[in-house]
Amino acid sequence: MADVQKRITDIGPPHYSKFLPPVIKENYGKWAYHEILKPGVMVHVSETGDKIFTVRAASPRLLAVESIRAFCDLADKYCDGHLRFTTRNNVEFLLTDESKIDALVKDVTAAGYPVGGIGNCISNVVHTQGWVHCHSSATDASGVVKAVMDELTDQFTEMKLPGKLRIALACCLNMCGAVHTSDIAILGVHTVLPKIFHEEIDKICEIPNLISSCPTAAIRPAEVDGYKSVEVNGDVCMFCANCYTVCPAMPLNNPDHDGISIWVGGKISNARCAPKFSKLAIPFLPNNPPRWPEVVEAVTNIVETWADNARPYERMGEWIERIGWPQFFELCGLEFTKYHIDDFRYAGLSFARTSHLRPISFADAAGDYEDDDADAGEEAEEAAAVTVSVEDVADFMYKMVKDAMGVKKFKSGDLTKAALSHFAEQNCDKKTAKAAVNALIESKRCVYTYFGGSFVEIPHEEGAAK
């Protein structure tokens, strides 16, 4: 009990003032402007004339305490023990003595942490845990980032890009890294239905909670092999893994079908235009450790295409909006598929609701359509001959309408479907059925009526006329 009383709780984090360099304490709120001196190095100048220099270097996010101690040693050597980290996992060394910068940059670089990430370049990649620590990951995180950035390190250590470029990776749709507003988002995806461990599920999981976790109501209670369990409606499952998050007995992880999707054009900053979500560029690339060559190539290609074509300060999304999505897909050589068209809530808001189109969109699309039509015609020629008369079909339909009068109304399509099924052996086709409906109407045996929908009925005096 004595131990419990001695417990210290709810003290919160240390106050930040304990850790601020003196120059910051003295100039807090008085900074006047900043300048980028060279890649990864900037100076902030105070209204008082005081200066603070910052040297920024990339960390791999996953850091051993040994490396943190090495950062501390550098901070002691050059910065009176002061350092900080950025929201994108960079480490920053804070100096007041400009003459020490070059030596510091040299030491940090030699330790294996590239200096850069300031200004118009790629800053460090924000990412999640992946196979190092996560239960729901559809891909690794650190490994993919390492592979991609090995290819793009120069874009971190130099400032040759038109604007800022933010890459982020989340290893599943939970998006612990909130990657959905990045210039390029690398997102792990599952593509097959969750397994269900029927024997255990009722013991491990609260089934009502599990059912309500599904955004599309795809999960229903079911008894399977005598166990109280659930079933998944595969038609509406979108592999979000919400069910797995609340119920470990429904894993989605699948080595052959998990992979990576690429999203582009998101942005967080409010500079110039409003923040934007990232949009789908590539629906699926395979997991191919340890170097994920398909992903590296895709990301590098998009970065280079943007860098070659964007105007100064134009972020990925701003560039794409200026040139249009059709041109983006063309320039990057990416395939546009049905998966690129949203089909969840408010999907229509993302459709092109204007005639604003560029000449690139005026290709020979109609020609393709005619070809398809020609194919359909050839198939029709091969169809078997119809051996039932229009009159017989019309009689069948009339009987159907008459027998159901007062009980059920039929639409023209209902009659057609029934006729096709009834006269299947006689090869009754849609053309014959359509002619039969027309015959019924033209002979005045039936009329079209409208009561919140159009129906075929026996002529009668309508209630409203009485």
Place this chain on the structure above:
Amino acid sequence: MADGKTYETPLLDELTHGPWPSFVTEIKKSAKKSAMCSDLLGQLEQSYEEKIGHWKHGGIVGVLGYGGGVIGRYSDLAEKFPECAHFHTIRVNQPAGFYYTSDALRELCDIWERHGSGLTNMHGSTGDIVFLGTTTDELEPIFAELTQKGWDLGGSGSNVRTPSCCLGQSRCEFANYDTMELCHKITMQFQDELHRPQFPYKWKFQFSGCANDCVASIARSDLSFIGTWKDDMRVDNDKVLEYVDGGLNIVNNVLLNCPTKCIRWDGKTFEVDNANCVRCMHCINVMPKALRPGKEGGCTILIGAKAPIIQGAQIASVLIPFIDPVADYDDLMEIVDNIWELWCEHGKNRERIGEFIQRINMGTFLEAVGLEPIPEMVAHPRDNPYIFFKEDDEDDE
């Protein structure tokens, strides 16, 4: 200590090459002292071979009295890799602005090396210092050592998550309010809500000093504070001319990028139509020596950002166009209280505030928390004519 097994890891070894810093190198550094990290390497190599993760999620482990701050994690290959059978995460609440002294960091490193794998994230996505990999038995000893040295755990689960901020006025001339102080104050005020889950789902506060939003608050926080200013932008026209003389194409790179076209430039004078400036920061970003935000700083409060889970991702939307978070702190807390009361009463399990507002609708939400509907809250008024008129409201007219 380093008597752990070693494993052949050819796939991971490939990732120790190349110019970018390698996480494999980091794990190997820790494996010299931690058998847990040796087994982690073994398990991770197997994941790389099989293309699948090998972790199970836990939900119960923690420190006495807290319901957050520890994420339980177990290996599903515990027999093969017993040293990382438990691999729990501890979230330690970072100091505002991520500033440290080397002494403070070494203290944390020593505690973590004594009781865990020695692997960290500096920092996690929400902002915490993340300690990756320890066993259930070590949780209380770590907590005791941390609190004795003045550190506390961060949030996890359905509670206030560790608030996070940009470095604000400590080193940035763009900051329109004291982000670090507000972040620290709110963190201290809600220690109970941070450590003991009592909400329908997580709640994140994030603080950015200007519209550049370096903590991504508009994309990921339930209540986002983005700095802005009331009075006129400060313009030093001589410095503008220096930028132009230095080669800046001010028409292409500044004027044409202004979202409201509120800048007039005749080749000599840079004039801002302040009434139509939306404080987007672009011109200030391009010419920081010449342009500065006004002196009457404060913030815009936006609500409801979230990642996709469950009903889809949302970017936060305007709730309060301008507030001085110091002078109006009590009003701010009253609004937060009102929102939490409503959400706790009516929110569903795992329903973020953004989804809750979508479900009950913004009009109902505003009425319930006592805020007036204003045009700043919408991109445009509704174009959908299905209006849920209420008879009572018409009688009031």
